[in-house]
Amino acid sequence: MKVIRSIDQLQRELLKFNKQTIGYVPTMGFFHEGHLSLMNTAREETDLVVASIFVNPLQFGPNEDYEQYPRDEERDLKLAKENGVDVLFMPDVGVMYPDKASITMKVVKRANVLCGRSRPGHFDGVVTVLTKLFNMIQPDKVYFGMKDAQQVAVVDGLITDLNFPIKLVGLPTIREDNGLAKSSRNVRLSKEEVFEAQSLYRALIRGQQLVVDGEKDPATIIQDVKQTIRHHTDGKIDYVELLSYPALEEITIINEQIILAIAVQFKHARLIDNLVFNKFGQIIERLR
Amino acid sequence: MKVIRSIDQLQRELLKFNKQTIGYVPTMGFFHEGHLSLMNTAREETDLVVASIFVNPLQFGPNEDYEQYPRDEERDLKLAKENGVDVLFMPDVGVMYPDKASITMKVVKRANVLCGRSRPGHFDGVVTVLTKLFNMIQPDKVYFGMKDAQQVAVVDGLITDLNFPIKLVGLPTIREDNGLAKSSRNVRLSKEEVFEAQSLYRALIRGQQLVVDGEKDPATIIQDVKQTIRHHTDGKIDYVELLSYPALEEITIINEQIILAIAVQFKHARLIDNLVFNKFGQIIERLR
Numbered sequence: 276m277k278v279i280r281s282i283d284q285l286q287r288e289l290l291k292f293n294k295q296t297i298g299y300v301p302t303m304g305f306f307h308e309g310h311l312s313l314m315n316t317a318r319e320e321t322d323l324v325v326a327s328i329f330v331n332p333l334q335f336g337p338n339e340d341y342e343q344y345p346r347d348e349e350r351d352l353k354l355a356k357e358n359g360v361d362v363l364f365m366p367d368v369g370v371m372y373p374d375k376a377s378i379t380m381k382v383v384k385r386a387n388v389l390c391g392r393s394r395p396g397h398f399d400g401v402v403t404v405l406t407k408l409f410n411m412i413q414p415d416k417v418y419f420g421m422k423d424a425q426q427v428a429v430v431d432g433l434i435t436d437l438n439f440p441i442k443l444v445g446l447p448t449i450r451e452d453n454g455l456a457k458s459s460r461n462v463r464l465s466k467e468e469v470f471e472a473q474s475l476y477r478a479l480i481r482g483q484q485l486v487v488d489g490e491k492d493p494a495t496i497i498q499d500v501k502q503t504i505r506h507h508t509d510g511k512i513d514y515v516e517l518l519s520y521p522a523l524e525e526i527t528i529i530n531e532q533i534i535l536a537i538a539v540q541f542k543h544a545r546l547i548d549n550l551v552f553n554k555f556g557q558i559i560e561r562l563r
Numbered sequence: 564m565k566v567i568r569s570i571d572q573l574q575r576e577l578l579k580f581n582k583q584t585i586g587y588v589p590t591m592g593f594f595h596e597g598h599l600s601l602m603n604t605a606r607e608e609t610d611l612v613v614a615s616i617f618v619n620p621l622q623f624g625p626n627e628d629y630e631q632y633p634r635d636e637e638r639d640l641k642l643a644k645e646n647g648v649d650v651l652f653m654p655d656v657g658v659m660y661p662d663k664a665s666i667t668m669k670v671v672k673r674a675n676v677l678c679g680r681s682r683p684g685h686f687d688g689v690v691t692v693l694t695k696l697f698n699m700i701q702p703d704k705v706y707f708g709m710k711d712a713q714q715v716a717v718v719d720g721l722i723t724d725l726n727f728p729i730k731l732v733g734l735p736t737i738r739e740d741n742g743l744a745k746s747s748r749n750v751r752l753s754k755e756e757v758f759e760a761q762s763l764y765r766a767l768i769r770g771q772q773l774v775v776d777g778e779k780d781p782a783t784i785i786q787d788v789k790q791t792i793r794h795h796t797d798g799k800i801d802y803v804e805l806l807s808y809p810a811l812e813e814i815t816i817i818n819e820q821i822i823l824a825i826a827v828q829f830k831h832a833r834l835i836d837n838l839v840f841n842k843f844g845q846i847i848e849r850l851r
Contacts (some may be wrong), residue, residue, distance in 0.1 A: 276658075282726065286728065293582070294582070295580070325775075348840045374723075374724075375669060375672070376671065376672075376724055377670065377672035377673060377717075377720035377721075377723075377724050378668055378669070378670055378690055378720060378721055378724045378725060379668070379669045380666055380667070380668050380669075381666070381667045381668075381669065382665065382666055383664065383665060383666070383667055384663070384664075384665035385665060402666055406694075406725050407724075407725055408726075410725055410726040410727050410728060411726050411728070413701075413728070432665035432666060433665075433666055435662075435665075436662075436664055436665050436666045436695075437694050437695055437698055438570065438695045438698040438699050439665060439698050439702070440574065440698060440699070448679055533579070
């Protein structure tokens with residue numbers, strides 16, 4: 276595995292692999308099984324696997340945890356190598372943003388719902404850094420986890436809108452045995468909260484089951500999910516939303532592919548989770 | 564020459580030419596010698612020449628001449644073929660913008676001077692359509708005329724900022740024998756105005772000569788240029804500006820590469836012209 280920190284070196288390296296398909300896994304590092312699953316799938320589906328680790332200051336708000344974002348370069352290097360990565364790109368902030376921007380990008384659809392509502396500018400930072408990374412790497416396929424389903428939806432908009440010749444792949448959320456979605460933030464949960472937190476996934480499955488059983492009214496499902504969460508946890512519900520997917524528009528009747536998504540604030544960690552399913556309630560685990 | 568109107572067909576066609584260098588000439592059509600010089604240079608310097616004709620509604624203001632913009636498809640096809648174009652891409656508006664945008668782009672540097680000052684949003688539209696076209700065509704080199712020097716500066720910012728792996732080439736302005744810069748709008752000048760308009764280029768050359776002679780003060784040169792134009796024409800000066808190039812920042816002393824640019828409103832046509840030269844007054848005709 277090549278570890279690369281400059282854009283020039285990256286492009287020289289990629290030129291060597293001309294004509295092969297490139298699979299790209301953009302990350303902020305501190306890998307868990309979710310990241311590794313993206314790498315392994317890219318390894319199976321493409322000739323050259325490029326991953327990047329870049330904690331992108333542009334997508335953190337002024338009161339968010341950019342400085343505190345967990346980093347473990349040594350462990351990440353080892354894991355990337357073991358999971359089939361050929362080229363690991365780890366640029367400094369000065370490499371990615373040498374000057375004040377002359378072009379800014381703004382996400383005007385799909386951003387102002389779910390987590391985006393409480394993180395103004397977050398997705399603007401995401402599409403800006405991805406546009407730069409896509410142009411540097413020119414991948415054939417790019418891999419994201421469906422855990423961050425809104426991010427997948429926004430990137431789908433970016434690729435479609437600006438005609439990037441890239442296939443977007445959204446891979447299934449990786450879960451603990453009890454259903455809890457894997458996340459770096461789970462370590463901040465108390466033992467009791469870990470037990471309670473499994474009810475997030477149970478609540479989603481209950482909501483999905485209602486659709487399987489023929490329920491068409493979003494409000495009824497949202498109400499049921501909220502009750503399940505309230506009944507089984509002391510966490511504070513940030514949102515429970517049911518939207519079309521990937522357009523992320525409000526719907527009044529379930530008649531298309533949708534996302535049921537939740538965010539719950541525990542004492543030291545805010546957890547998110549979601550399910551995407553079709554109008555019959557069949558779960559869509561992998562996007563394309 | 565292949566004439567192509569859909570994105571799918573464009574990409575199928577370009578795949579055939581894998582591994583060859585692509586030279587790209589983006590235009591709004593209604594070709595004059597300036598456009599043809601871009602095509603011929605691309606022909607000399609790259610293996611596959613792609614040109615596009617697209618009158619981009621996004622870069623026209625509400626009171627500008629989008630509907631009246633001159634079009635002559637038949638003549639353009641003939642000229643493109645005669646001047647070495649391999650692939651001519653002519654998409655409809657619905658092909659380029661099938662949906663309301665989910666991502667918007669804004670030019671925050673280099674846009675609010677010269678012509679950009681009186682055309683708010685113009686360069687936002689330019690960088691948006693070019694980002695789409697660059698992603699569709701993935702050229703090695705892209706060719707613009709230095710007649711539109713501010714556009715070249717903005718595209719330079721776009722390519723650098725968002726890391727497009729594309730070389731930007733700015734080619735010399737093509738002029739009439741008397742120095743008047745070629746433009747589709749010159750046909751709107753009266754015989755008298757054609758005679759007067761040659762003084763725009765003369766005024767620029769005078770300004771440049773002052774720098775050759777050691778003048779370092781922008782205000783002195785601007786004053787001289789304005790006097791020359793006022794003395795020889797009835798046109799109304801829109802601006803005479805002397806800025807760093809391509810940064811397009813105001814300078815207080817001439818100590819770097821600069822642009823001397825003018826815009827003059829005649830009865831039925833607004834003419835623009837410019838010279839780019841180094842601090843010794845040596846003219847930079849071709850950018851890279």
